[in-house]
Amino acid sequence: MPFKKLIPTLKDTIEHKGFHEPLAFQKQILSKIKSGASLFAIAPKNSGKTTSIVISVIQRLKSAFEDAPRVLIFVKDKQAALELEQAFNVFKKGTDLRVYAAYEEHDIDIQREEIYLGTDIVIATPKRLNRIFFLNGINLNKLQMCIVEDAEFLIKGSHFAEVTRTPESIGKCQYLIFSTAFDKRFERWQESFMYNAQIVKAKS
Known part of the structure; x- marks a missing residue:
């Protein structure tokens, strides 16, 4: 999907930042994502994975649109959440999309209230998202996309199990897993919720 096919506000922001053509890996995956396919997107760092998400x-x-989030993005930690939130804030200029970052180092009751007031995109650490969901602080019934950024962090600790719980609570959804391997x-x-997903690896 070339950048010229993007919505005008997004296209203008990308061009203003000096990007005129997708990177090689972005050319592999952007059209697939747009088609609604679930993907394991495997590529080394600096391949444009995060920008592809945004x-x-x-x-x-x-x-x-409405109050319940339509996109949920899992990230490693607070720093990753804030960095991705900032990336969205840069690229969403000219739109009214609402982005919210949820992480452990913040009052959970405040987070529940702020999410309840309405957001389109939630960026969250797995542990905090599960706590908020357990407390009935987030409605996942409207999700269209569930994404994991830099999924290699899931292999340590309980993160993998925490992310695996989420599909049990939502209906049909597009899943995008970005990782270096x-x-x-x-x-x-x-074998479960991504049984029809494609594996797309960066061309060497």
Whole structure:
């Protein structure tokens, strides 16, 4: 999907930042994401994975709608959440899309209230998202996309199990897993909620 096919506000922002053509890996995956396919997107760092997330989500949602989030993005920690939130804030200029970052180092009651007031995109650490959901602080019934950024962090600790719980609570959804490598644990997801997902690896 060339950048010229993006919504005008997003296209203008990308061009203003000096990007005129997708990177090689972005050319492989952007059109697939736009088609609604679930993907394991495997590529080394600096391949444009995070920018692909931001572009694809904004292109899909276009504008704010109702109160429940339509996109959920899992990230490693607070720093990753804030960095991704900032990236969205840069690229969503000209739209009214609402982005919210939820992480452990913040009062959970305040987070529940702020999410309840309405957001389109929630960026969250797995542990905090599960706590908020357990407390009935987030409605996942309207999700269209569930994404994991830099999924290699899931292999340590309980993160993998925490993310695996989420599909049990939502209906039909597009799943996008971005990682530098395909881990054997991902095969469990292929056997359940990602059984029809494509594996797209960066061309060497």
